Amino acid sequence: MEQHTQNPGKSRTWITVMFICGILMLGVGLIQMVRLPVPSSGHHSAVFISAGTVMVILAGLRLWKGEKDYMQDERTKKIGAYGLSYSWFLTFLVLFVVFWANYLNLWSPDARTLSVLLILMMGLSAKIFQVYLFRKGDVE
Amino acid sequence: MQTRIKEFRARRNMTQADLADIVGVRRETIVFLESGRYNPSLKLAHQVAKALGTTIDTLFTYGDEGDYTVMED
Numbered sequence: 001m002e003q004h005t006q007n008p009g010k011s012r013t014w015i016t017v018m019f020i021c022g023i024l025m026l027g028v029g030l031i032q033m034v035r036l037p038v039p040s041s042g043h044h045s046a047v048f049i050s051a052g053t054v055m056v057i058l059a060g061l062r063l064w065k066g067e068k069d070y071m072q073d074e075r076t077k078k079i080g081a082y083g084l085s086y087s088w089f090l091t092f093l094v095l096f097v098v099f100w101a102n103y104l105n106l107w108s109p110d111a112r113t114l115s116v117l118l119i120l121m122m123g124l125s126a127k128i129f130q131v132y133l134f135r136k137g138d139v140e
Numbered sequence: 141m142q143t144r145i146k147e148f149r150a151r152r153n154m155t156q157a158d159l160a161d162i163v164g165v166r167r168e169t170i171v172f173l174e175s176g177r178y179n180p181s182l183k184l185a186h187q188v189a190k191a192l193g194t195t196i197d198t199l200f201t202y203g204d205e206g207d208y209t210v211m212e213d
Contacts, residue, residue: 071166073164073165073166073169074165074169074180074181074183074184075165075166075168075169075172075178076166076169136177137172137175137177137178138172138177138178138179140179
C-alpha cells in the first residue's frame with residue numbers, strides 16, 4: 001500500500017526550479033533597470049524584481065527549512081482543500097454583498113478596487129482558515 | 141473517538157516521529173490521532189494498525205460503540 005506523503009525528491013526539485021526562476025527574474029529585472037533607459041524599463045523591471053523576490057524568498061525558505069516542515073499527508077491535504085473551499089464560499093458571499101451594494105447605489109467600487117479586494121481576500125482568508133484548521137487538527 | 145495508539149506505541153518503544161516515518165505522515169498527524177482529534181481515513185488507520193502490529197478495531201474505538209445492530213438476511 002502506498003504511503004500518504006508526496007515524493008519529497010520530486011517536491012524538492014520543483015522548489016529548486018522555483019528558486020532558480022526567481023533568481024533569473026530578479027536578475028532580468030535588475031539588468032533592465034540598470035541598462036535600459038528609464039521610460040522603457042519602468043514597469044517591466046518593477047514586475048520582474050517584485051515577482052523574483054517573492055519567488056526567491058518563498059522557495060529559499062522552503063529549501064532552508066527542509067522538507068519535513070512542508071511534508072504533506074492526508075490531513076494537511078484535507079485541511080488545505082477545506083481552507084480553500086471555505087475561502088471560496090466567503091468570497092462568493094462578499095461578491096453577493098458587493099453586487100447588491102452596487103445595485104442599490106450604496107457602494108460602487110471600480111474594477112481595480114474590486115480586483116485588489118478579491119485577490120487579498122481570497123489569499124488571506126484561505127490562509128486564515130487553513131491556520132485555524134491546522135490548530136484544530138481536523139476539519140470536523 | 142478514542143485510540144490506543146499511545147499504548148501500543150509505548151509497547152514497541154516507538155516515538156511519534158518513528159511511527160510518522162513508518163506510516164509516511166507528519167508527526168503532528170500522529171499527535172492529533174493520539175489525542176482523538178483527527179479522524180483518519182480507513183487507509184491510514186489500516187497502516188497505523190499494521191505498523192503497531194494490531195488491528196483497526198483494537199486501536200480505534202468510538203463513543204457509540206455497541207449501538208450498531210447487525211442486519212441479517
